[in-house]
Amino acid sequence: MPRMRRNPPGVDPALLAKEAATLLPDPARRAFLRGGASIGALAFLTGCDIVDGESAERALMKISYFNDRVQAWLFRPNTLAPSYPDSAVTRPFPFNAYYPEEDAPEVDKEDYKLLVGGMVDDKKSWTLDELYALPQETQITRLVCVEGWSAIGKWSGLRFSEFLRRIGADTRAKYVWFRCAEGYSTSIDMATALHPQTQMTLRFDGEILPRRYGFPMKIRMPTKLGFKNPKHVMELAVTDKYLGGYWEDQGYNWFSGI
Amino acid sequence: MHLLYLSPMVPANIESVSIEAARGRAIMPIAPKREIIHPAWVRVTHWVNALAMLIMIGSGWEIYNASPLFAFRFPPAITLGGWLAGALLWHFAAMWLLAVNGLVYVVLGMLSGRFRRKLVPIRPGEVLADTKAALMGRLAHDDLSVYNAVQKLLYLGVIFAGAVMILSGLAIWKPVQLQELTGFFGGYDTARYVHFFAMAAIVGFLTVHVIMSVLVPKSLRAMITGR
Numbered sequence: 001m002p003r004m005r006r007n008p009p010g011v012d013p014a015l016l017a018k019e020a021a022t023l024l025p026d027p028a029r030r031a032f033l034r035g036g037a038s039i040g041a042l043a044f045l046t047g048c049d050i051v052d053g054e055s056a057e058r059a060l061m062k063i064s065y066f067n068d069r070v071q072a073w074l075f076r077p078n079t080l081a082p083s084y085p086d087s088a089v090t091r092p093f094p095f096n097a098y099y100p101e102e103d104a105p106e107v108d109k110e111d112y113k114l115l116v117g118g119m120v121d122d123k124k125s126w127t128l129d130e131l132y133a134l135p136q137e138t139q140i141t142r143l144v145c146v147e148g149w150s151a152i153g154k155w156s157g158l159r160f161s162e163f164l165r166r167i168g169a170d171t172r173a174k175y176v177w178f179r180c181a182e183g184y185s186t187s188i189d190m191a192t193a194l195h196p197q198t199q200m201t202l203r204f205d206g207e208i209l210p211r212r213y214g215f216p217m218k219i220r221m222p223t224k225l226g227f228k229n230p231k232h233v234m235e236l237a238v239t240d241k242y243l244g245g246y247w248e249d250q251g252y253n254w255f256s257g258i
Numbered sequence: 259m260h261l262l263y264l265s266p267m268v269p270a271n272i273e274s275v276s277i278e279a280a281r282g283r284a285i286m287p288i289a290p291k292r293e294i295i296h297p298a299w300v301r302v303t304h305w306v307n308a309l310a311m312l313i314m315i316g317s318g319w320e321i322y323n324a325s326p327l328f329a330f331r332f333p334p335a336i337t338l339g340g341w342l343a344g345a346l347l348w349h350f351a352a353m354w355l356l357a358v359n360g361l362v363y364v365v366l367g368m369l370s371g372r373f374r375r376k377l378v379p380i381r382p383g384e385v386l387a388d389t390k391a392a393l394m395g396r397l398a399h400d401d402l403s404v405y406n407a408v409q410k411l412l413y414l415g416v417i418f419a420g421a422v423m424i425l426s427g428l429a430i431w432k433p434v435q436l437q438e439l440t441g442f443f444g445g446y447d448t449a450r451y452v453h454f455f456a457m458a459a460i461v462g463f464l465t466v467h468v469i470m471s472v473l474v475p476k477s478l479r480a481m482i483t484g485r
Contacts, residue, residue, distance in 0.1 A: 057347075059351075060344075060347040060348065060351050061347070063347070063350070063351040063354070064347055064350065064351075067350050074432065074435050075435060076435055079434065079435065079437075081434040081437075082434075082437055142433070142446060144433060144446065145325070146324075146342065146346070147324035147325040147342065148321065148322070148324055148325035148430075148450060149325045150446050150447060222434065223434050223435075247343070250343055251343035251344060251346075251347060252343045252346065253346065253347075253350065257432070257434075257435065258431070258432060258433050258434050258435070
């Protein structure tokens with residue numbers, strides 16, 4: 001699959017490099033099991049390999065991949081996430097990222113071009129005005145964070161399955177992969193990409209999507225945990241290749257459906 | 259093994275050893291053996307459950323710490339996983355152990371008649387009397403094969419808490435795919451509290467349970483050797 005590696009339009013390469021440097025996960029975090037099996041009561045296991053960090057990590061990741069398959073099987077493609085009235089929207093809506101709010105990437109709306117690649121018929125890139133011109137719909141749904149908290153937001157944009165249709169995506173492919181302005185990335189299963197509530201979001205709560213929530217475009221999926229909803233999306237690709245993601249590569253479950 | 263397994267109606271003493279068993283031993287003069295109190299399936303599922311529970315609780319505390327419901331966090335020294343991703347990996351791995359083992363336990367408990375024999379009936383009068391006796395330190399544990407009313411209540415209670423724990427856990431794991439279940443718990447945010455309080459109930463039970471096993475060591479021996 002051709003992966004575009006050039007700098008995305010609308011992003012200052014120097015800024016990108018600066019951010020990339022801060023992106024590298026804390027080295028301590030590379031071991032998923034920081035602290036390992038620190039619970040005292042588990043000490044009786046020390047005789048066996050399971051507590052040894054690396055083999056425990058391998059075993060746990062295998063189960064996590066198994067859980068990906070279980071969740072894909074549990075996923076009901078036509079079941080909608082509950083919707084809420086406007087009065088239920090959490091205002092102000094929480095900002096959440098692995099960087100502080102002032103470090104959220106600034107994307108220039110004039111230069112922005114959404115890059116499209118992989119198993120699609122039409123690889124032309126999309127300007128913001130072209131995206132704004134597509135039919136829009138609004139959803140008021142609950143965002144559930146992997147940390148446990150939740151908040152109700154109001155997102156508007158284009159149904160993602162409609163965008164996939166327009167670019168002639170091969171929907172038999174396994175994944176859709178996203179790369180974001182700040183260097184974040186994630187990938188999702190095709191079934192979720194085609195879900196009626198999976199949205200290419202351009203507005204939040206009636207306004208142009210603000211920088212803190214992912215300007216100029218994010219992918220909203222009320223059927224997945226918050227971190228699977230990429231903000232500041234600069235590039236997407238339809239692919240059969242598993243490409244993981246920023247948090248997924250550090251041990252978070254890949255499917256993360258809810 | 260079930261031949262030797264006596265219902266609680268029969269006092270567990272040496273005289274009540276079945277004829278077959280007695281005949282089998284007639285040749286060798288061996289010390290009389292105590293009756294089986296806990297058959298092997300009870301002991302195996304008990305200890306597998308103990309391990310699964312420790313992993314679920316320890317990792318659950320670490321997950322709780324990522325977004326606490328109350329004004330406290332669990333000390334990292336007693337949590338499992340090191341950080342959120344590690345804790346989630348443990349939690350969603352041990353859930354299989356907990357669920358499969360729990361299912362085996364409940365099915366065998368019902369099929370074998372053990373639940374019926376040992377855990378019911380619970381009479382409020384007996385619970386009151388036994389609670390009083392227990393608090394005054396006068397509740398005897400002479401016959402481990404018969405549960406007193408407080409034990410019955412606590413064992414049934416913890417099975418119930420376990421069921422609430424699993425169901426509320428499913429409700430917060432899959433609030434879209436299992437939205438009917440999440441709705442039953444009053445929505446996603448409420449289900450988190452239910453999950454927390456079910457954990458608290460189980461930890462409360464565990465505290466009493468472990469203290470009692472120390473105070474009545476033969477009960478711990480019975481859960482290991484069966485006798």
